[in-house]
Amino acid sequence: MQIVENKDKFREALLSWYLREKRDLPWRNTSNPYYIWVSEIMLQQTRVDTVIPYYERFIARFPTMESLVEADESDLLKMWEGLGYYSRVRNLQSGVKEVVENYGSEVPASRKEISELKGIGPYTAGAILSIAFGLPEHAVDGNVMRVISRLLLIDDDIAIPRTKRIFENVIMDLIDQEDPSSFNQGLMELGATICTPKPKCLLCPVREFCLAFNEGRQEEFPVKTKKVKMKVVPVASFAMRNEKNEWLLRKRSEKGLLANLWEFPMIELASLQTPKELARVECDIELTELLSFKHVFSHLTWDLTCYTGLIQGDHKIPDGYHFFSNKEVEELPKPVPVLKIWDEVKQQLTGNDGK
Incomplete structure (x- = not known):
């Protein structure tokens, strides 16, 4: 019929x-x-x-x-x-x-x-x-x-x-x-x-x-041609806090990907040098790997590894970055990958000190 x-x-x-x-x-x-x-x-x-x-x-x-x-x-x-x-x-x-x-x-x-x-x-x-x-x-x-x-x-x-x-x-x-x-x-x-x-x-x-x-x-059915293979970009993110237990974040640009949302320091990895080596050489900060995951956008995928570390003493903070308390970080609008990192940070903090 x-x-x-x-x-x-x-x-x-x-x-x-x-x-x-x-x-x-x-x-x-x-x-x-x-x-x-x-x-x-x-x-x-x-x-x-x-x-x-x-x-x-x-x-x-x-x-x-x-x-x-x-x-x-x-x-x-x-x-x-x-x-x-x-x-x-x-x-x-x-x-x-x-x-x-x-x-x-x-x-x-x-x-x-x-x-x-x-x-x-x-x-x-x-x-x-x-x-x-x-x-x-x-x-x-x-x-x-x-x-x-x-x-x-x-x-x-x-x-x-x-x-x-x-x-x-x-x-x-x-x-x-x-x-x-x-x-x-x-x-x-x-x-x-x-x-x-x-x-x-x-x-x-x-x-x-x-x-x-x-x-x-x-x-x-339906008939659908396969998509062109998506570009994969290796990215490192750094959940860094100071001795006051404040977290370092910046607001992304007004235009482009994840515009006007807040993120931890983040870099695309274009060299063989690891993020831990970069941080140790340039900032004298020891890092611990927090988590790794992939985040898929419509046109590319971030292969993201996040590290955490403590900023001790008087380090120069790059322009555009600010320190925020736990409560303030909660209130900032954040993209999905940063939310995932922040959730892991909170779990570790709870596990370590019960706060």
């Missing part, structure tokens, strides 16, 4: 399953377009379980668009701390500011106008329009492309941006006109919980319509 011949039955099967089985997520209990906007931005490149507490804290702190517009960047980054991809929250604030100033705090309900807002692409626009306003607009993300590619045996490469148009056209042909919100969310939910990279086909409510399932080819 194919979708193209049984659109009504397909919609009925998908919607009845979604309304019966959907997860209870906080952003599904509102039609406020601002709240849905926040949730969609948070959900980009982040797992649902991770987003829930962030979303609830964020909405509690910035319950209106006006409160978000007035927020200080440091406060904003602190609320986003740990979610990564910090340009998302900066763009969110900019886009919301446009709505407050140009649309009287009313999120526009047309694809043309909403797509002109900072940080809103085709998927986010469609999600807000269909979920908040009940408009039959496509909202095609990776989950939806995986579902539709299997249902219709679409073998176009989803790594090519123009391929998304094919899926958008399919959705506009299939979408339920009476409940586009549940239809779009049903496809997303199906892709997130059942039609996963390793599909659970026996649990699928629409498998009778799935051409890939009928041919036993579901794991061949």
